[in-house]
Amino acid sequence: TPKVLMMLILKDIIWKDEYLLVTCDVSSLYSIIPHNIGIQAVQYFLEQSGFKQQQIDFILDGILLILENNFFWFKDSFFIQITGTAMGTKFAPSYANLFMAYWEDKIIFPHLAAKNLVSYHRYIDDIFFIWKGGEESLNLFLNDLNVNSWGIFLTSTYSTNHINFLDLEVFISNSTINTRNHFKDVDANSYIEMSSCHYPPWLKNVPKSQFLRVRRNCTQEIDYISQAERIKEQFLDKGYEIDTLQNCIEEVKKIDRKDLIRYKKPHNRTTDKHTFNMPFICNHSGNNHKINKIVTKYWPILKEDPILSQILPNRPKMVYRGCKNLKQILVKSSLRTQPPTHFLNKNKGFYGCGSCLACRETNSTKRHITSFTYKDKKEFTIKDQLTCFSKCVIYILKCPCNLIYVGRTIRCLHTRIAEHVRNIKKGLETHSVSQHYKKCHNSNPRNLMFCAIKSVSKNWRGGDFNKRIGEEEMRCIYNFNTLIPNGAMSDHIYFVAETHPNEILKDIIWKDEYLLVTCDVSSLYSIIPHNIGIQAVQYFLEQSGFKQQQIDFILDGILLILENNFFWFKDSFFIQITGTAMGTKFAPSYANLFMALCPITYILWLEDSLSERGVGYSREQKMG
Known part of the structure; x- marks a missing residue:
């Protein structure tokens, strides 16, 4: 490092009484670099390094693109930095370093020939040098440096026997230059806790x-x-x-x-490929030792590859980065200004107007909805102020039979609801809502309840808003548990019954001869015969109106999954010849369809028997 090099040089200097220890700091270096001089500095050193002109032009064009687009965000507004470079840019330290090196070549180093500078060292914007010639000549030199067109202004400190530079305290003892660690007055004990979640x-x-x-x-x-x-x-x-x-x-x-303090040559990954040990990097967790064991165990397999064997070391190098702490999880990188509150602010919730076309067609009156319940009696609280005219919202529809649909729109909510109403009246089967109303409610949109539940704002940094609102919609679908197929992999996947089996049973009048019965299918996922499972899927796909080409494609995909049910157990691979692996995402739907088909003739008989006896039947997934 520059500090190590400096200590190597200083230890051989014999101190003289006329010497002065001097440190300088460039005020606001990153923000004062003129673009034209900064570009000149980069070009100067690129030409000295032997780059081709085409490469130099390409690099300079890229740097100019960065410098001319130094945008930053402050107090809810964007600004552009017209001089210097943003400190957060990765190339900024190198750019500032080259600018200072160019300044040294043109201004500083000529003084070395005059023997005024006994020793000179710099780390980016921090400068240390030993001056020979007295305080008066030093002040003249520093004043001359501060009169320039580069934008550089040096704040300096000097002493005859003691000075601080970076984390070093430089002092004179017995005519030699000595150093020790420098502790700032404002230093706090910021060392990491031993109990911290690190490797x-x-x-x-x-x-x-x-x-x-x-x-x-x-x-x-x-x-x-x-x-x-x-x-x-x-x-x-x-x-x-x-x-x-x-x-x-x-x-x-x-x-x-x-x-x-011995100088070590920097490691070069290009020239030292044979000594470079490629690390395996992952976040630290309590399972790191398991990952380490697995990677080490199967490392020989990678080493057998003719290409990888030339790159990979004999043993893996495991590197664990720190996991996110509470600060990183909870603290935002930027804070938005909150709008002022006053007594006219409305409470949170959805305010239905009762007069727009959507409200009139659905027989909805003026209303204020602050929350609603969904499956398993969970409650969702609306945290925004929303109306029929709100844009960019997630909304729900609820039909008279307590089915929920989750949707999104970037237009006014009443416009999107009006489209649902028109589709319902036309009896269209191209959408799940209108199809359900045609089958169950005679294409009558009356008593369709609609409500906006969440506002999705555009990211101040920009980005794909359609993706953002789509992700929020899917999050609500998942949270409300509405992603349950009405048939196998059907297009209308957003409806789910809110009615709990208890709601069905409450209307049954109990008689003494009745028995309460529950059944559980033992090891359902692993006992489904492939042929009957495929028949079940095909049966419900045909009932759902899929084209034969679509059905064949889906069945081929399912067969591919079923015939490749590999799993790992005690250092060996096995294949599951019946049923489906429980971890497969499609397994619950597959098992549900199998259960829906297999007892179908029995249930048809049972329904006649139940109707004679007046008893209820219901099945939730595999529970009957």
Whole structure:
């Protein structure tokens, strides 16, 4: 690192009385770089690096695209940064670094020839140098640097014996330049808790990395011992064990500091492919050891591949990144300004007007709906202020037989509901709502209840809004449990009966000779014969009006699933020759259709018997 290189150079400098320690900081570097000079700087170093002109032009065009589109968001408005570069841009540090290097080539380095600068070092916008010539000449030099057309303004500090630079405290002792770790006055104990949800070996290495940093920064061992004790107390406050910390201090103390500040050549993935160990990266969790065991166990299989064997190491390198903490989950990256509240604000909920075409056609009066119940008597609270004229909403329809449909619209709600009403009146079978009303309600839209339940706003960053509102619609469908096929994989999948079996049973008058009976099909998923299961699906597909070509396609897909029911058990693969794997997404629908078909002749007989005896029957999935 630049700091290590600086310490390597400083240790050989013999201090003289006329020397001054100087640090400078470039004020607001990222935001003051003129575009034209920044582009010149990049071009200057690209040409020195031997790039072809075509490559240089391409890179400069890309940089210009970034610089001219420096948009940022502040207080609910977009702005464009007309000078400098956004600090969050990945290329910004390199761009600022090249700009400063270009400035050094043109302004600073000529002074090196004049022997005023004994030593000069920079890390992006932080500068450290040793000046020879006294305070007066130094001030003249710094004033000259601040008079420029580059936008650079340096704030500087100098001393004859002591100065701070980055995390180093540079001081003079016995005519030599020494360093130790610099602790800022505002520093807090921000070390990670030992109880944090991180990979345990990584947590144990945190103290050692800090002790190594102090050992590297301290030229004198006495400074290392005192500063290591200070850091040890901070780690103790975070729950680390004292014995582990003390052993770590002693272990680092034995390391020769020369080895820590020795310059190491940067690793080059292009030229050092034979030494590069490609890591397997995943989030840390309690199951990491299982993943590690599985990957290690089957690593030899990957090594047998003729291409991968030339790239992969002999053993996998497992790297675990930190999982999301509560702050990352709960805190938003940007806060929107909340509209002011006043006494005229309405309560949340859906306000039906009672006068629009949709309300008139469905016989709906003026109303205020704040919540509604769906399956299993769960309650959904409406958290927005919605009306018949609201746009970009998720809405529900409820028919007189307590069936729910979930839909979405980006137009006014009353416009979309009016379309449903027209389709119902026409008796169209191209949509689930109108088809249901034709079969069950004589194509009469009266008493159709509609209600907007959620407003979906456009993302301030832009993006695909149709995808956004579609995802919200599917989320509501899932939460309200309306995604249940009316037949096998039918097009009308949004209706679900709200009526609980209890609602059916409540009208039955109990007699002494009655018996309450429940049945459960043992191991249903694994006992379904393939041929009968296929017959069941085909039967209901034909009843649903699918074309023969569609039916054949669906049956071929199901047969592919059934004939390839592979599973892993005790280090071996097996195939399930009857039934279907329970984990398959289509398994519940498949089993339900099988149950709907198999007892059909028995139930027809049973219905006659039940009608004579006055007893009720119902089945929920596989329960009868």
